[in-house]
Each structure stands twice: as structure tokens, then as C-alpha cells.
Amino acid sequence: VSPAASSTRDAGGRNAASRVGSVAPFEIRPADAAVHAAALRYLDDLTKPRGSLGRLERLAARLCAMQRTLEPRVDAPATLVFAADHGIAHEGVSAYPRAVTAQMVANFLSGGAAISVLARSQRMSLTIVDVGVDADLAQHAALLSRKMARGTGNVCEQAAMTPAQLAAAIAAGADAASQAISHGANVLLLGEMGIGNTAIGALLLHQLSDWPLEQCVGRGTGIDDAQLARKHALLTRAALRTRGAGIAAGDATNALDYLSECGGFEYAALVGAILATAERQVPVLIDGFAVTVAAAYARALAPAVLDYCVFAHVSAEHAHRALLAHLDADPLLDLQLRLGEASGAALALPLVQASATLLTDMATFSGAGVSR
């Protein structure tokens, strides 16, 4: 990724007018409609009542359309968790102290976190990408160091990051995703860790959608009413600051400006990872609220990206259900999760794999000698 000139291509073209400049364009082709239709026809020939596998049939057809085959494969999953700190966390917007970001990265790597357990039990690679943790992390085989800074600026006072940092963070995410795919992954699971990042997600959503802030702000990891009021007040300040800087809300062509103004590094990296995965025509499992916000930003840069997104779950975070509906997403699970870390994506993976395997491995009516 470079601060490249404008492009006629999708993501690049829309960014040309941004005051941030432009990131290198991603070439994202829509999923294949003809393969999608062929997959739906094939599903009707399998030994089950038509449509009786419900949403898994629709998902199976989508996987076919993404991968341009009637034999989709999602048996080599890779999980990327992007971790970063946030200036706003100094103001106290979370139930946890800021140091927990680095502590949880250590916990991911030593195998004790939820995503570690899920990755291990599903025989799935797990890579943590440090794009801005406020600590010197010890080297580890599963840790990719792409630190932009030790946390973003405090969005109540200043821009979260510079345009150059934004481009670099998007590139870091894209690189991590491309690397996983080059190493053989045929489905990517994306997650995040960063104390304070549901606050930033709410602000990003507010900017992009122009929905009232109350609709966007939630309890994150579990704050009480007083903390929620404080979080709302801080984000109101931050939103006023960016509008004071002349950046109107609710305009998809301003998406890169919102990202550099609000942060965080993990959001920018997630946007890059989603775009790069879609460019490679690989399905990407979107985890909870934060990753869904990143998917909304990726769509603002390249609408076709949603063809490759599989929304894992609707979480307990306040704005998630409305955001998913806005994206026409059909999340697989509704388990009242509110953890992040790609945990919801990991829990949904077996359903994604089952949908592919049912399509490829079930018998047809004629093959099995079953009457229609």
C-alpha cells in the first residue's frame, strides 16, 4: 500500500477525493452469480427436502460463488486477531484498565484466552497482529509485529492517527491476510483486542452512518450506567471535534477520514484484511461489533467486499443488530456473546464448514435411489 494516486478501480477510485489521500486500490470482483445459481440447483438434487437445510443452503451457495466452484473448501481456517491500544482508554471508557490489552495478547499467545482454546480445539492457526499495543511485547512465533505507535491519539483531543499511519495500518492488515492465504488458508477469521475499542467502534459507526450516538454506543465488556453516560459524553466531544475539523458525518467517501480521525489501528488493519481477503476471493468470517464496523468501512471503500463476508453472530453489544440489518447480513449465531477476539467467528466456523461439506459430500436423489 502506498499513498497512491486516484484510480478508476473500486476501492481506490472512491478514495481519490479523501483528504487523507488514497490507499492502494483493492480489486474486488463480485461473487459469481452463475456459480451461485448452479449451486442452488445442485442443492435441490441432494437427498433432503428442498431447502430443508435452511440458511446453511444459502451459505453453501454463497461459498461456491465466492470460490467459483461447486466444491468449496473451508477446511484450512486461519484466525487473525489485531490488537491495539486507544488514547481514549486513558479517559476510562472500559470496565478494564488499558494494560489489559497487552496482558490479553500474552494470554492469547500462552493459550489461555477463549480464542486460544477455540483455535486449539478446532485445529486452527491463530496469529496475533500487534498494530499498536502500548507495550513492548516479547517475540513469539504467533505474534506479528506491525506496531504503528503505542496506541492512538485521544480522539477527544486530536486525530487518532496520521494519514500515513492509516495507510500503513490498512497495509498491515492486508499483508497479514494475504500472507495467511498464501500459506494455504481458504477461510479467514478476523478478530480484535483493544481496551476501549467498542467506544471507538461506536464513534466510527456514528460517523459513517450518521445515526445518533445513543444508537451506536453500548456497554462493551460490561460497564454500568454511570460509565455508559461517561462514554457517551466523551464520544460526543470526539464527534464534535471531528465535525469542527470540517468532516461531515454520513458520507461514505469520507470513510478514510473517519478512520484516521477516530482510529483505531486495529480497525484500519481489519479494513485492510477484509479488503485483501475479498480480493483473493476467500470467505472471511466477521466476528462481533468491532469487526462488523470494519466491514461497514470496507464496504464504503469497495461495496463488492460484502459478497465475501460471512457474519458469524449478532452480539450483545447495543448497536450490533441494527448494523447487521443495515448491511443486509444474516448472522449465523445469536449467543449473546460480547467478548471479541474472533471468538464468535470461531464458534460459527463449524457451521460454515458443515455447509460446505453437506454440499460436497451428500448423495443425490438419483445416486442414492431415493424417491422424490
Next chain:
Amino acid sequence: VSPAASSTRDAGGRNAASRVGSVAPFEIRPADAAVHAAALRYLDDLTKPRGSLGRLERLAARLCAMQRTLEPRVDAPATLVFAADHGIAHEGVSAYPRAVTAQMVANFLSGGAAISVLARSQRMSLTIVDVGVDADLAQHAALLSRKMARGTGNVCEQAAMTPAQLAAAIAAGADAASQAISHGANVLLLGEMGIGNTAIGALLLHQLSDWPLEQCVGRGTGIDDAQLARKHALLTRAALRTRGAGIAAGDATNALDYLSECGGFEYAALVGAILATAERQVPVLIDGFAVTVAAAYARALAPAVLDYCVFAHVSAEHAHRALLAHLDADPLLDLQLRLGEASGAALALPLVQASATLLTDMATFSGAGVSR
């Protein structure tokens, strides 16, 4: 199981007054409340925000309470699919001909059906129990032959089965479940196959709940409006017949009478399997509408049985959601499935396994050095 005398014990005691006589009692102890409370406390000490794994935490605590341990194990699943034919299928209540029951059993055994694919990909044993298929089935290592008859009587004209057949079918289900547990299974998945059996399930639900028949009847494998009207008319006849025989609806103490009057053999076997699994303090994954109806009958015989039931999903079958609510069930998935065969249970199994593994394998705050 014998047509035993009354008993002071739970399931047996309640059956003493039944005109069917009694089945041997099952001794079902409630899940352990103290272990449940200890599990919830332990979950709060794991490295995640309190409650952030949502419904999986509640499920993990339930598994602990069933198995009387803080180290629950659900890593040795066994699937039992009970297959039988129904006299009413001659009247045309399904989108498929009656011969499909036997054809699908063959498909289960040769590996081409949905449940075959799911069992294989999850390394899970699959046993088909023939309790009344109208065909001579070839022997197979995964086929247990406990055929009561070649299908039940037509419930529009006569009782589905004799009291002796009912007792034998319940015993067949209980035996199959006990055998799987004795062979090492620590979680059971139950399913069914039988052309016409959503009609019978609707009738069974109507009898037990006294809900209007319209609330109980659905489209099964996918019948059209005219077929639905016909199904409703046939079941009205059947319900009138049983009331003419002096069996009042809506009375849990009549549960065995409803089963012998309405059928089917697979329902009776499922009731036995659920009761026997609960007696062994093993979690049982309840599949779709038919198995949920069987769970409602098992509860009528022994209320504590629900402590051991994990409801896998809410299906697209009309009455399923209301029935689950009536049972205070919290189904894990909502995928618009309407297939049966234990397919929904198999799809939910990874979530059940994840809930146990997260509890046993995650680090604690103190262990991982993470700030609270």
C-alpha cells in the same frame, strides 16, 4: 421394561393410573444445583469479561450440573436415529411417498444423507435404530433392528400400537441409549426418520398440550396449502377418534395413552432414550420438532428429565418455537432447518463441546496475570 406394577418412583409412579399400564420406572435425579452454582462462580474467574460468553456460559454450567463435575466432557458423542413408518402415511400427509423411510435408512447407512455427512466430519458414531420401518432392511453394523411392526396402525381408524408394543418401543429406545453410554458416549444426539411423522408429532402435541390443532400442524418436509388442509382434516379425525375412546386431552398423566393411540414407534423409542440418558446423567441433544415432542412426553413422565436436555435448534416447523417456549428451552441455533435425522443436533454439537472446553481450558485471571 415390563408392564410393571405401580411404583413410588417418578416416571413409574405417574404412570400407574394409565390405561396402558406402566413402563418400568426411570430414576431421574435432578441436576446438581450446588455444582451449577460452583460452575458459575468458576466461569467468573476465567480471563474474559463476566458473562461475555453469553449463553455458552449458562450451557457450560448446566453440563457441570448434569455430570456433577467442574470438568465436564462431551467429547465422545453418539448419535441415534430412530426410524419407523406410520399408518397415516398411506393417506398422504407428506411430500414424499412412504417408501422413502426405508430408502433414507439405506442412505444413512451408505453415508450419503445429511446426518451421515455431519457424523463423519465430526468423527461421531451414528446408529440407526429400526423400530418400525415397513421394509426388510439388510443387516448393517450401524443398524440396530428392534422392529415392533412394519409401521403403526392408521390413527384415523385405530390405535397406532398396542400397550405391549409401546412398552417395547420405549424399552428399545432406552436400551439403545444405555448401550451407547456403556460404550463410552458422554453426550447423546437423538434424531428420527419416518415419512408422516410431523403429522404424528402434531397430533401428539395436540393431545398433550390441548392446544388447538391449527397451532400444532405444520408443513413438515414442505407440503403445499392443499396438502396442509388435508393433513389437518386427517388429524382432526384422529383426534376425534381418541376422544371418542374416552381419552381426554391436556392431561400429562395420560401421556402413555396418547403415545399408544397416536404413535409412532420412533416417538416412543425417543421418549425411552431421553429418559434413559437422563437417568445416566448424560446430556442429550434434542434435535427438531419431533424430538422436542418426545422430550415433552418424557417430561410428562419425569419432569426432571429436562435438566439433561440441551435443545439444539428451533426449526422451521410451525409449532416448534411455541413448544420450545412452553418447555422453557433456549435453543442454540435458529437456522430454519426442517430436516430431522438429528441434523440440527449435529450442527449444535460443536457449540456444546466449545462451552465445555472453554470452561475447562481457559486461564483464570490470577493464573494468566490479567488485571480485573
